[in-house]
Amino acid sequence: xxxxxxxxxxxxxxxxxxxxxxxxxxxxxxxxxxxxxxxxxxxxxxxxxxxxxxxxxxxxxxxxxxxxxxxxxxxxxxxxxxxxxxxxxxxxxxxxxxxxxxxxxxxxxxxxxxxxxxxxxxxxxxxxxxxxxxxxxxxxxxxxxxxxxxxxxxxxxxxxxxxxxxxxxx
Numbered sequence: 694x695x696x697x698x699x700x701x702x703x704x705x706x707x708x709x710x711x712x713x714x715x716x717x718x719x720x721x722x723x724x725x726x727x728x729x730x731x732x733x734x735x736x737x738x739x740x741x742x743x744x745x746x747x748x749x750x751x752x753x754x755x756x757x758x759x760x761x762x763x764x765x766x767x768x769x770x771x772x773x774x775x776x777x778x779x780x781x782x783x784x785x786x787x788x789x790x791x792x793x794x795x796x797x798x799x800x801x802x803x804x805x806x807x808x809x810x811x812x813x814x815x816x817x818x819x820x821x822x823x824x825x826x827x828x829x830x831x832x833x834x835x836x837x838x839x840x841x842x843x844x845x846x847x848x849x850x851x852x853x854x855x856x857x858x859x860x861x862x863x
Contacts, residue, residue, distance in 0.1 A: 717743035720767055725801035726780060732794060733805040743783040749815045751842055752837035756818065765818030772854060773847045774829030783814055790814035794854055808845065808854040
């Protein structure tokens with residue numbers, strides 16, 4: 694009887710594990726991150742999570758070689774300065790390319806916050822600059838191996854990421 698009960702429990706556990714949906718975009722998301730991204734994608738039919746395969750820059754391979762594991766459209770950091778890990782993803786909807794911030798919450802993540810749309814995102818990637826200040830890490834969007842970068846930082850007063858400055862090559 695006990696052996697049969699163990700077998701049933703093992704089969705039930707395998708069924709539960711087997712029903713888990715794969716992470717969106719094939720990213721190595723935590724369960725909470727995957728749930729938050731699925732909620733964003735489910736809001737609008739046709740939204741898709743961008744991945745490295747969507748990037749059209751010939752320099753992406755060089756970036757990934759110099760930084761193994763680099764993903765151009767997924768970044769983690771403490772972007773709001775509260776000592777918890779937030780994350781950012783890029784999403785395409787039709788011809789629009791948008792960046793969304795997911796701020797850590799006690800039980801997962803707050804709903805996604807749109808913070809910028811960029812038509813040239815397929816040629817660019819995300820870069821994190823770790824903070825040496827209280828307001829959190831900065832997120833940059835720019836070309837690979839270039840100073841063409843737009844930087845965003847958390848503004849505590851308005852509770853959102855805002856553009857700091859753009860660096861461009863001359």
